[in-house]
Amino acid sequence: MSSDKSPSATSKLDRILADTQRSREEGYRDKALKMYPHVCGRCAREFSGKRLSELTVHHRDHNHDNNPQDGSNWELLCLFCHDNEHSRYTDQQYFSEGSLSSPKIAQATHNPFADLAARLKKQ
Numbered sequence: 561m562s563s564d565k566s567p568s569a570t571s572k573l574d575r576i577l578a579d580t581q582r583s584r585e586e587g588y589r590d591k592a593l594k595m596y597p598h599v600c601g602r603c604a605r606e607f608s609g610k611r612l613s614e615l616t617v618h619h620r621d622h623n624h625d626n627n628p629q630d631g632s633n634w635e636l637l638c639l640f641c642h643d644n645e646h647s648r649y650t651d652q653q654y655f656s657e658g659s660l661s662s663p664k665i666a667q668a669t670h671n672p673f674a675d676l677a678a679r680l681k682k683q
Contacts, residue, residue: 588627589616589617591631592631592634593615596631597636598636600638602641603638603640614638614639615636615638616638616639616642617634617635618634618645620633620635621633622646622649
C-alpha cells in the first residue's frame with residue numbers, strides 16, 4: 561500500500577495550515593485589542609504588559625470564520641472566562657431538548673414486584 565504524500569510533505573502541509581491559521585487569528589486579535597479596552601468582558605479584570613497574552617478574543621456566535629471588521633462578533637475574555645464560556649456552550653448543545661446528542665431515558669416496562677402479593681399469600 562503506497563501513500564500519495566510522504567511524511568515530510570504531510571508535515572510541511574500541516575505547518576503551512578497552522579501558520580495560516582495563526583496569522584488569521586493574530587490579525588483579528590490585534591484588531592480587537594486596538595478596538596476594545598484591555599478588560600475581560602465577564603470578570604472585568606484588567607490586563608497589561610506580559611499579562612495581555614492572557615486576554616483572548618471570543619467569538620460571540622462561536623463561529624471563528626465570522627470576523628466582521630467592526631468587531632461586532634468579538635469579545636475580549638480572560639483565559640478562565642473564555643474556557644467557562646465554551647464549556648457552557650458545549651453543555652447547552654449537549655443537554656438541550658431535541659438535541660440528537662442529549663441522553664434519552666427509556667421508560668421502565670418490567671415490574672419485578674407485579675405478583676409479589678400473590679406470592680406472599682401462597683406462603
